[in-house]
Amino acid sequence: xxxxxxxxxxxxxxxxxxxxxxxxxxxxxxxxxxxxxxxxxxxxxxxxxxxxxxxxxxxxxxxxxxxxxxxxxxxxxxxxxxxxxxxxxxxxxxxxxxxxxxxxxxxxxxxxxxxxxxxxxxxxxxxxxxxxxxxxxxxxxxxxxxxxxxxxxxxxxxxxxxxxxxxxxxxxxxxxxxxxxxxxxxxxxxxxxxxxxxxxxxxxxxxxxxxxxxxxxxxxxxxxxxxxxxxxxxxxxxxxxxxxxxxxxxxxxxxxxxxxxxxxxxxxxxxxxxxxxx
Amino acid sequence: xxxxxxxxxxxxxxxxxxxxxxxxxxxxxxxxxxxxxxxxxxxxxxxxxxxxxxxxxxxxxxxxxxxxxxxxxxxxxxxxxxxxxxxxxxxxxxxxxxxxxxxxxxxxxxxxxxxxxxxxxxxxxxxxxxxxxxxxxxxxxxxxxxxxxxxxxxxxxxxxxxxxxxxxxxxxxxxxxxxxxxxxxxxxxxxxxxxxxxxxxxxxxxxxxxxxxxxxxxxxxxxxxxxxxxxxxxxxxxxxxxxxxxxxxxxxxxxxxxxxxxxxxxxxxxxxxxxxxxxxxxxxxxxxxxxxxxxxxxxxxxxxxxxxxxxxxxxxxxxxxx
Numbered sequence: 001x002x003x004x005x006x007x008x009x010x011x012x013x014x015x016x017x018x019x020x021x022x023x024x025x026x027x028x029x030x031x032x033x034x035x036x037x038x039x040x041x042x043x044x045x046x047x048x049x050x051x052x053x054x055x056x057x058x059x060x061x062x063x064x065x066x067x068x069x070x071x072x073x074x075x076x077x078x079x080x081x082x083x084x085x086x087x088x089x090x091x092x093x094x095x096x097x098x099x100x101x102x103x104x105x106x107x108x109x110x111x112x113x114x115x116x117x118x119x120x121x122x123x124x125x126x127x128x129x130x131x132x133x134x135x136x137x138x139x140x141x142x143x144x145x146x147x148x149x150x151x152x153x154x155x156x157x158x159x160x161x162x163x164x165x166x167x168x169x170x171x172x173x174x175x176x177x178x179x180x181x182x183x184x185x186x187x188x189x190x191x192x193x194x195x196x197x198x199x200x201x202x203x204x205x206x207x208x209x210x211x212x213x214x215x216x217x218x219x220x221x222x223x224x225x226x227x228x229x230x231x232x233x234x235x236x237x238x239x240x241x242x243x244x245x246x247x248x249x250x251x252x253x254x255x256x257x258x259x260x261x262x263x264x265x266x267x268x269x270x271x272x273x274x275x276x277x278x
Numbered sequence: 279x280x281x282x283x284x285x286x287x288x289x290x291x292x293x294x295x296x297x298x299x300x301x302x303x304x305x306x307x308x309x310x311x312x313x314x315x316x317x318x319x320x321x322x323x324x325x326x327x328x329x330x331x332x333x334x335x336x337x338x339x340x341x342x343x344x345x346x347x348x349x350x351x352x353x354x355x356x357x358x359x360x361x362x363x364x365x366x367x368x369x370x371x372x373x374x375x376x377x378x379x380x381x382x383x384x385x386x387x388x389x390x391x392x393x394x395x396x397x398x399x400x401x402x403x404x405x406x407x408x409x410x411x412x413x414x415x416x417x418x419x420x421x422x423x424x425x426x427x428x429x430x431x432x433x434x435x436x437x438x439x440x441x442x443x444x445x446x447x448x449x450x451x452x453x454x455x456x457x458x459x460x461x462x463x464x465x466x467x468x469x470x471x472x473x474x475x476x477x478x479x480x481x482x483x484x485x486x487x488x489x490x491x492x493x494x495x496x497x498x499x500x501x502x503x504x505x506x507x508x509x510x511x512x513x514x515x516x517x518x519x520x521x522x523x524x525x526x527x528x529x530x531x532x533x534x535x536x537x538x539x540x541x542x543x544x545x546x547x548x549x550x551x552x553x554x555x556x557x558x559x560x561x562x563x564x565x566x567x568x569x570x571x572x573x574x575x576x577x578x579x580x581x582x583x584x585x586x587x588x589x590x591x592x593x594x595x596x597x598x599x600x
Contacts, residue, residue, distance in 0.1 A: 123575075
C-alpha cells in the first residue's frame with residue numbers, strides 16, 4: 001500500500017475523511033475537558049462554545065480533588081493495578097517457563113487447562129468468586145479486588161510463546177553455570193522476553209485501571225473504590241447535575257493512561273491487541 | 279543474552295566431569311528427567327492452584343448454582359434440573375436482554391469493522407500525518423469507559439447537550455437520546471463503535487503491512503494500476519482472513535459491553551437497553567437471584583465460547599495461509 005503516491009485530489013479527500021472521523025473520535029474528549037473548565041451557569045446556558053467564557057477550571061478541579069476523594073480513588077486504582085501485575089508476573093513467568101522448557105508428566109494437560117482458562121470470561125465467574133471472597137472474609141478489602149486476578153491464563157500463554165523462542169542452549173548454559181531453574185526464570189527468561197513482559201503489563205494495567213464490573217461487586221466502602229467505581233459513586237451522589245467537577249474528575253481518571261499511551265504508542269498498541277499486532 | 283553466552287564456553291568442561299561422576303551411580307538421563315519434572319511441578323504449582331481455585335472451581339460453581347435452588351446464605355442445595363433456565367427463558371426481561379445484546383452486536387460489528395477498515399486504508403495510503411491519525415483513532419479503546427460514558431451523557435443531554443444543540447441549530451429534530459426506547463440502543467451502539475473502531479483499525483493496519491508488495495507489482499503488470507483495481511484485486515482478498523478475525527474479536531468485545539449500560543441507562547427505559555452482562559450483574563448482585571443470574575451467565579458463556587472457538591479456527595486458517 002505504502003508505495004502509492006496520491007494525486008492532490010485524493011490526498012485532500014484522504015485528509016478530509018480522516019479529519020472528520022478524528023473529530024468524531026475527539027468530541028467526547030474535548031467536551032469533557034471543556035465542561036471541566038466551565039462554571040455551572042455557563043454549562044446550563046443555551047449557547048455554548050468549546051473554550052470557557054469565564055475560566056472556572058481551578059474551582060472544578062479543586063472540588064474534584066477535595067470534596068470527592070478522587071486522589072484516594074486513583075491511589076486505590078494504582079495500588080490494585082500494581083498488586084495484580086506483580087502477582088501475575090510472579091505466578092505466570094515460572095509457570096510459562098515450565099510449560100515452555102521443562103518436560104514433566106502432566107505438562108500438556110496443564111497447558112490445555114491454561115487454554116480453557118483463556119476461554120472463560122471473568123464476568124461469568126463473578127458469582128462463585130463473590131462467594132469465595134465472602135467465605136475467605138475478604139469482601140470489601142483490597143484483597144478482594146486483587147485475588148481473582150493473581151493468575152492470568154493470557155499471561156502464561158503469552159510468556160510461554162516468547163520463552164519457547166529462546167534457544168535451549170542458553171538454558172543449558174545457565175544450568176551448567178549453576179543457576180537453579182527458578183534463577184533461570186528471573187535472570188535469563190524474563191529479561192530476554194522483556195517485550196512480552198512490557199506488552200502484558202500494559203494490557204493488565206489498562207484492563208484493571210478501567211475495570212468497573214468486579215469492583216462494583218467486591219467493594220462497597222468509598223475509601224476502597226478504584227477510579228471508575230469512584231467516579232460512578234460521585235456521579236450518583238451529585239445526581240449528574242454538578243457537571244464541572246464530575247468532568248474534572250473524569251478527565252483526571254482518563255489522563256494518566258492517555259498520556260502514557262501518547263508517550264509509548266507502539267508498546268500500547270502491541271499490549272492492547274494481545275501481541276497479535278507486531 | 280550477552281551475559282549468558284560466555285558461560286557456555288567457560289563452564290562446559292568442569293560440568294562434563296561432574297556429570298561423568300554422577301552417571302556412575304544413576305544414569306544421567308533418568309536423574310536429569312526426574313530433576314526436570316520436580317522443577318516443572320514446583321514452578322507450575324502456584325499457577326495451577328490459582329487456575330483451579332479461581333477458574334475451574336468457579337465454572338463448576340456457576341453450573342451447580344444454575345442447576346440447583348441455591349440462594350445467598352443457604353447452607354444446603356438440591357438440584358432442580360432446568361428450572362432456572364425455564365424461568366429465564368420465559369422471563370420477558372431476559373428475552374429483551376438477549377435480543378438487545380444481539381441487535382447491539384449486529385449494529386456494532388459492521389460499523390466498527392467497516393469504519394476500522396476504511397480508516398486503516400486511508401491512513402496507510404500515504405505517509406502524511408500517519409502516526410497522528412493512528413494515535414487519535416486508538417484513544418477511545420484505552421480511555422476509561424466509565425469516565426467517557428459520563429462525557430457521552432453530557433453530550434447527549436436533552437437540554438444542554440452538544441448533540442441536541444447542533445441538531446437544533448441545523449433545524450433537525452432533537453431527542454432525549456438515552457430516555458427514548460427507540461433511540462437508546464442505536465446510541466449505545468454508536469458509542470460502542472466509537473470505542474472499538476481504533477482496535478479494528480490497528481488490526482487491519484497490521485494485516486495491510488503483511489501483504490507482499492510483489493502482489494501489487496504483479497497486479498500492476500496485469501493492468502490493475504488504478505487504486506480501485508488494486509483494492510479489489512489485491513488488498514481486499516488478502517485481508518480476508520484478518521477480517522474474519524477482526525469480526526469475531528469485535529463481536530466478543532461488543533457482547534461484553536457493561537460499563538456504558540451501567541452508567542448511562544441501567545437497562546432502561548423499561549428493558550430497552552438491557553444487555554446480558556448487565557442482566558447477570560443486576561440479577562446476581564442487586565436482586566440476589568443467584569440461580570437466575572447463574573443461568574444467564576451460562577447462556578453468556580456459551581455464546582462467548584462459541585465465538586472464541588470460531589476465532590481460534592480463523593487464526594489457524596491464517597497460519598496455514600501464510
